[in-house]
Structure formats: structure tokens, C-alpha cells
Amino acid sequence: DTEVTQTPKHLVMGMTNKKSLKCEQHMGHRAMYWYKQKAKKPPELMFVYSYEKLSINESVPSRFSPECPNSSLLNLHLHALQPEDSALYLCASSQDQNPGNYGYTFGSGTRLTVV
Amino acid sequence: DAKTTQPTSMDCAEGRAANLPCNHSTISGNEYVYWYRQIHSQGPQYIIHGLKNNETNEMASLIITEDRKSSTLILPHATLRDTAVYYCIVRARSHYTGTASKLTFGTGTRLQVTL
Numbered sequence: 001d002t003e004v005t006q007t008p009k010h011l012v013m014g015m016t017n018k019k020s021l022k023c024e025q026h027m028g029h030r031a032m033y034w035y036k037q038k039a040k041k042p043p044e045l046m047f048v049y050s051y052e053k054l055s056i057n058e059s060v061p062s063r064f065s066p067e068c069p070n071s072s073l074l075n076l077h078l079h080a081l082q083p084e085d086s087a088l089y090l091c092a093s094s095q096d097q098n099p100g101n102y103g104y105t106f107g108s109g110t111r112l113t114v115v
Numbered sequence: 116d117a118k119t120t121q122p123t124s125m126d127c128a129e130g131r132a133a134n135l136p137c138n139h140s141t142i143s144g145n146e147y148v149y150w151y152r153q154i155h156s157q158g159p160q161y162i163i164h165g166l167k168n169n170e171t172n173e174m175a176s177l178i179i180t181e182d183r184k185s186s187t188l189i190l191p192h193a194t195l196r197d198t199a200v201y202y203c204i205v206r207a208r209s210h211y212t213g214t215a216s217k218l219t220f221g222t223g224t225r226l227q228v229t230l
Binding site for chain 2: 004033042043044045048056088090092103104105106107108109
């Protein structure tokens with residue numbers, strides 16, 4: 001298995017809802033990442049997990065809460081989002097926090113719409 | 116990590132070679148050049164990376180100038196499926212485990228392959 005799987009592919013949520021995005025990989029990668037991508041813009045890093053511990057938080061608002069239950073799973077819990085949080089949320093993984101010959105493997109993303 | 120400069124957009128006829136330039140004049144000795152691409156509505160895909168030698172894989176070739184201040188990604192026989200945004204990224208590889216790393220995307224080059 002050489003993929004990063006993200007679910008759901010599409011999500012519409014109200015500003016008072018609580019929802020979660022899920023990311024899964026079975027490549028034995030020990031680093032996992034969340035990126036946010038607005039339309040026609042490059043992906044922006046949100047969080048980095050390394051060996052199941054949060055390594056980098058790019059000053060992301062607390063309404064986004066990451067969780068890494070084990071080395072294969074990465075969740076992003078969403079609460080009280082704003083319409084401007086609507087974006088494509090991408091998950092990625094790499095062999096470790098210093099990807100060598102294989103780079104990062106990205107999922108196809110979850111397209112989130114906040115109404 | 117050093118900053119990169121890429122043309123905003125390029126066109127290429129199908130079957131011809133696509134040569135995508137990237138300027139990274141402030142690159143330092145321990146920084147690698149990575150290329151990713153993002154096809155519409157998909158996650159970014161790793162293409163190739165290199166330090167100072169030219170590199171080739173099944174997807175593309177990477178030519179790095181001798182002074183390392185610029186590089187060119189070559190898709191030898193572009194097809195319509197190569198239409199995408201191509202990102203050139205410069206980042207250092209740390210040899211220390213336990214240090215988190217970031218992959219930071221610039222604005223990229225939008226390559227349009229036409230019939």
C-alpha cells in the first residue's frame with residue numbers, strides 16, 4: 001500500500017458543528033502532516049507530527065485540533081469554524097521527519113465547505 | 116529554506132519536451148531541490164529531487180546548474196495528463212533525528228499541455 005487515504009472527500013458543515021477529518025497510511029511512515037489549500041493558492045502547512053508527537057504547529061487557531069492516535073492515523077478535529085476556513089485539507093506522510101529519497105506522499109484531500 | 120522563483124505559467128505542445136525553470140540563487144550547500152506537481156483537485160505528487168548532480172527517474176529529469184543557483188525540470192515527452200501546477204522547493208535535509216522539518220510551497224508554475 002503506497003497511498004495516503006483521506007476521508008471524507010467532501011464535507012459541508014455549519015459554524016456550530018463539530019466534525020473530524022481522517023487520514024490513514026500503511027507505509028510505515030513516522031511523520032504526518034496537515035496542509036490547508038485555498039483555491040488557486042499553494043498548500044500551507046498547519047501541523048507536523050513526528051513519531052506520534054506534535055512537532056510543529058504553524059500558529060493554527062485552536063478551532064483546529066490535530067490528533068495522532070497511532071503511527072498510521074492522523075485526525076483533524078474541527079469545531080466552530082468560520083466560512084473562511086473553507087478549503088482543501090491535505091494530509092501527507094513521509095518516512096520520517098527528514099524525507100530522503102521518496103519525498104512526501106499526499107492524500108487527495110478533503111474539500112471542506114463551512115456554511 | 117531558500118526562496119525559489121518560477122514563471123507563473125507555461126504552455127507546451129503534447130509530445131514535446133517541457134522545460135520548467137526554477138531560480139534559487141540563495142541556495143546553501145546543504146539544501147536540496149525538490150519538485151512536486153499538483154494536478155487539479157488532487158494532492159501534490161513528488162516528482163524528483165537532487166543536490167548538485169543531474170537526476171533522472173521514470174517521470175522526469177532534473178538539471179541543476181554548476182553554481183546551483185537554478186535548475187530545470189524536464190518532462191521529455193509531455194502529455195495532456197502532465198497539465199498541472201509544478202512546484203520547485205528548496206529545503207535542507209537534517210541528519211539529526213528528532214528534528215521536525217517543513218515542506219514549504221511557493222506559487223509554482225502552471226503548465227498547460229495542448230494538442
